[in-house]
Each structure stands twice: as C-alpha cells, then as structure tokens.
Amino acid sequence: MTSIGILGSEGRMGRAIASLIEDAGLRLAGGIDRGGDAEALAEKSDVLIDFSTPDALEAHLAAAVANATPIVIGTTGLEERHHWLIDEAASEIAVLQTGNTSLGVTMLAHLVRDAAARLGNDWDIEIVETHHRDKVDAPSGTALLLGEAAAAGRGIALADASERGRDGHTGARTRGAIGFASLRGGTVAGDHSVALLGDGERIVLSHVAESRDIFARGALRAAAWLVGRPAARYDMQSVLDL
Numbered sequence: 001m002t003s004i005g006i007l008g009s010e011g012r013m014g015r016a017i018a019s020l021i022e023d024a025g026l027r028l029a030g031g032i033d034r035g036g037d038a039e040a041l042a043e044k045s046d047v048l049i050d051f052s053t054p055d056a057l058e059a060h061l062a063a064a065v066a067n068a069t070p071i072v073i074g075t076t077g078l079e080e081r082h083h084w085l086i087d088e089a090a091s092e093i094a095v096l097q098t099g100n101t102s103l104g105v106t107m108l109a110h111l112v113r114d115a116a117a118r119l120g121n122d123w124d125i126e127i128v129e130t131h132h133r134d135k136v137d138a139p140s141g142t143a144l145l146l147g148e149a150a151a152a153g154r155g156i157a158l159a160d161a162s163e164r165g166r167d168g169h170t171g172a173r174t175r176g177a178i179g180f181a182s183l184r185g186g187t188v189a190g191d192h193s194v195a196l197l198g199d200g201e202r203i204v205l206s207h208v209a210e211s212r213d214i215f216a217r218g219a220l221r222a223a224a225w226l227v228g229r230p231a232a233r234y235d236m237q238s239v240l241d242l
C-alpha cells in the first residue's frame, strides 16, 4: 500500500489529508511540522505531500531529491525563486505543484483558458477570490493559477498583464489587463470567480469549495498518481488527463 508523508501535518490541510488517507486506499507514513525532520520522513514515505509554508520549500525539495521520493506541493504564496527550485528538483524526481488540487478548479481552469482564447482581448478579465480570515497569502494560489490559464488562452505571459491591488486614482482600466481582487473573512474554504466582461454582457465562471476535503482528496489522488512517474514537473491537468 502506498505510504504518504505529510509536510505540514498539524495544519488545516494536513489534518484533512490524514483523515481521508484510508478512504483513498493509502497509508500514513508519518508527518512533520516546523522543526521536524523532512529527510527522515522522505526516507520512510513512498510519496510526500506538502501543505506548509513557502519558507520550508527548499528543505522539503532537498529531502525529496536526496531520497528519490516524489512530492506533491500544494503550498501557495510561492515566488519566482520557489518555482526555479521546483524546476531544478523536477529534473531529478517527479514533482507535482498546483495552487489547487480540486477536480472542480482544475476543470474551471480548463474552461477559463478556452473562454479567454475564444473571446479575445476585447473582453476584460477580472478574478475575485474569497478565503477565511487566517489565510496569509494574496492573491490565492488558485487565483494565480486561473490568471495563468486566462493568459495562456490569450497567448501572453501573466506577468505582462497582471493588475493587482487597485487603489486611489488608478485611471481607466488597462486594455488586456487581467485583474485580481482578494476578500478575507470568516471561515470560507475558498471561493473563486473569473468574470469575462464584454460590451453589454458578461460571463462569470465560479467555483465554491464547500470544505477542505475536496483539496485533500485531490492531493491524495495526485500523490497516488505521481508514484513511479519519471522525473518531471506535473500539474493537476496531467492527473485528470485534461
């Protein structure tokens, strides 16, 4: 039976994953939190699942590489340097990184890419996300993933179009921009909407997470899928064959 090592095991996601491991036909190898031994966990796990903090990513990837243990990375708030580290590790082991492990958001990203490609630059794109009061990063990893999907549909780089945190006398909207807005409060597990706004009409594509179980089930499915794969960087689209 495939054994799972959880990095960030006592966090909200770590606990959700541990509670669903048996249902998924998998086994818990163990878990660590801040100050834990990632090397020892990687050694006794068939696959690692990381829902912790960006600061820990470098050590977690090093432990995975040293033990040739594949790793699923769900942690968000990643910066460019973290993505370089992931690419580097993925030249040696199988690494799956995603801002959202749910089936629904993976499908939403697919729809957003298609809509952005077909509607063209005359339609404005705005992404709105709402999360619980304890979330520490913004925009959410999912909002960025959806922004990447929209940008890919338009054949542009998100970094060249992204507009965040409007405030004050901003001037009119930049044509072709992909805008982001973040709301925080209460216990919201994660709501995302992508609005495509044309002249006189708009489309709003939305996803609502009713609980963290959807992320946990997706992460476990991704982990089981990753075992035995060749070294490469994967995402949820690969797991769901989209």
Ligand SMILES: NC(=O)C1=CN([C@@H]2O[C@H](COP(=O)(O)OP(=O)(O)OC[C@H]3O[C@@H](n4cnc5c(N)ncnc54)[C@H](OP(=O)(O)O)[C@@H]3O)[C@@H](O)[C@H]2O)C=CC1
Pocket (backbone or CB within 6 Å): 007, 008, 009, 010, 011, 012, 013, 014, 032, 033, 034, 035, 036, 051, 052, 053, 055, 056, 073, 074, 075, 076, 077, 098, 099, 100, 101, 102, 137, 141, 215
């Ligand atoms: N991709 C997806 O589908 C999803 C991604 N997320 C992301 O996952 C991450 C975790 O979310 P959540 O569970 O809500 O956060 P929590 O703050 O509840 O949990 C984070 C856990 O990571 C632990 N941790 C901190 N530093 C380290 C370290 N160096 N090594 C190992 N563990 C460490 C913390 O331990 P301690 O308390 O000791 O510091 C804590 O137990 C966030 O980035 C969040 O955005 C969340 C949901 C879905």
Ligand SMILES: O=C(O)C1=N[C@H](C(=O)O)C[C@H](O)C1
Pocket (backbone or CB within 6 Å): 076, 077, 099, 100, 131, 135, 136, 139, 140, 141, 142, 143, 189, 190, 191
């Ligand atoms: O921190 C969370 O809770 C979540 N984080 C992920 C994100 O940043 O998109 C995924 C999910 O929305 C919950």
